[in-house]
Amino acid sequence: SWGYEATNGPSKWGASFPIANGDRQSPIDIVPGNASHDPGLKPLKLKYDPSTCLEILNNGHSFQVTFADDTDSSTLTDGPISGTYRLKQFHFHWGATDDRGSEHTVQGAKFPAELHLVHWNTKYASFGEAVNKPDGLAVVGVFLKIGNENAHLQKLIDKFSVITNAKTQTTFVDFNPATLLPGCLDYWTYLGSLTTPPLYESVTWIVLKHQITVSSAQMAKFRTLLFSSNGEAPCCMENNYRPPQPLKGRVVRASFK
Ligand SMILES: NS(=O)(=O)c1ccc(NC(=O)NCCO)cc1
């Protein structure tokens, strides 16, 4: 099935998922000079309850932290969206080296990694119902840049030895995703898609302007995870990012001047 190798990677996804060539695909290159400041955009309102954190898993494409989403305990409201969106999971994309790895780029600049906090619109009954609706999902994207060791990311990294292989998981409780956000929540927003198959055009993207830090040694730990399952030839989990897609006339709005 799909992956990130030459044989099954982003350039091949269109064969099985024709929406790959659609009009609102993600990620994109964000050009700040072309983004229009919208004074009507509200500040993001993120309310996260650490007790909704359930587990950390390797799904063969990334590692993911999953949350209980049966109540409005961990939600995204305001910002560019209307209504209430519940946090379902967060995951990352990263490179084989520190010079690439993010999915969105900023005026062509790549970051070593990108965090995605995935929320679904509670006007639908579940994530599964929301995932293919045009207003179904809202994903907050946060760029990682190389700098000081990040103690909050280290809590995730400390679990990697137990989820090295694809399709493994372990308990992970009392983690506050807000610790992975920068102090300033200024953002760019545009209408896009899932960045992995099935590539549904269901995402209101909210990409933060400010980054969080990760050390180079911590990035090296990300690359100790495997795309492969136990017993298969080990294949390092790295370069699990889709490159920027055509803007096709879309407008990117900025929440800041
Ligand atoms: N990289 S991304 O656009 O944030 C993304 C988020 C969720 C999905 N898919 C998903 O959550 N499917 C439900 C089973 O995990 C795919 C891509």
Ligand SMILES: [Zn+2]
């Ligand atoms: Zn993602």
